[in-house]
Amino acid sequence: MSNKNKASITELLRASKLSITDTRVKILELFMNTNGALEHSSFEKLAGQSFDRVTVYRTLQTFLDKGIIHSIPTTDTSIRYALCKSDCSEHDHHDHHVHFKCEECGATTCLEDTDVPEIHLPKGYAMHNVDVVVSGVCNQCR
């Protein structure tokens, strides 16, 4: 982890009006070092026993509320989270990229450059958010 990233983590937390704690810094470091989505169990594996399960849940929830991370829908029972791009915030959340889940390595990644196409709903439906999850084989696994 470079000093540059450390500094930007501090900045990010401050911008969200969150106090800077070991847990939050560590979890954000993990997100930045991992190019992809993390589920809860990842944190225990990556960070060991260094902090309590409950703290991880609460930290993730806080980050969600502040728009620092977003959740990715899955067909299994765990919830995956990924860092939001810099132009997301608590009240203005635009997360219009495609999520890709690799069937080989299991990793879920955000394809930032793949736009979600426009979807036309039937009459009477109001659209707030669109999640697209593509499954297949990623460029690393072929």
Next chain:
Amino acid sequence: MSNKNKASITELLRASKLSITDTRVKILELFMNTNGALEHSSFEKLAGQSFDRVTVYRTLQTFLDKGIIHSIPTTDTSIRYALCKSDCSEHDHHDHHVHFKCEECGATTCLEDTDVPEIHLPKGYAMHNVDVVVSGVCNQCR
């Protein structure tokens, strides 16, 4: 539940080479009576204690394997299931419609007539399946 539906349930099970049991018939009835996706806890609410939790899990897994139902990704911890259209089967599964989750009533429905638009992945990615989940307010809740 009409006799017509009862007959078609029997047919459906037979076509999938599954024996016809009370649990399977009852669960399929619940699917047919509910215009939308069901999560596990729904079955306990709708069917009461009439069968064991484990049986429900195993029945749903069997239906998934046979292509009778499909799972819908969610950002919460439970898995939702919906009936597949008649032209799905174990080996030829085409479930190219949009799923809609209403933020008011919480219901998840399949918008059979809303096609999933084509998505162009970056080079090196192979696409097997696309899931689209739109959240917003449904036509019933406005």
Next chain:
DNA sequence: AGCGCTTTTGCAACAAAGCTGCATAAGTGT
């Protein structure tokens, strides 16, 4: 209808994921 064989079911026990309340610890502004 009855018989044997296979498949399903129900039970018990377990594992993982997630939440809540409360006391302690750490961060923040002055």
Next chain:
DNA sequence: ACACTTATGCAGCTTTGTTGCAAAAGCGCT
């Protein structure tokens, strides 16, 4: 450095999902 607020850790609990095994139900055959 101090008081105040916020975050963490612990204990305990709920929900969700799984596995192994014995009993029960469904199915094909006569």
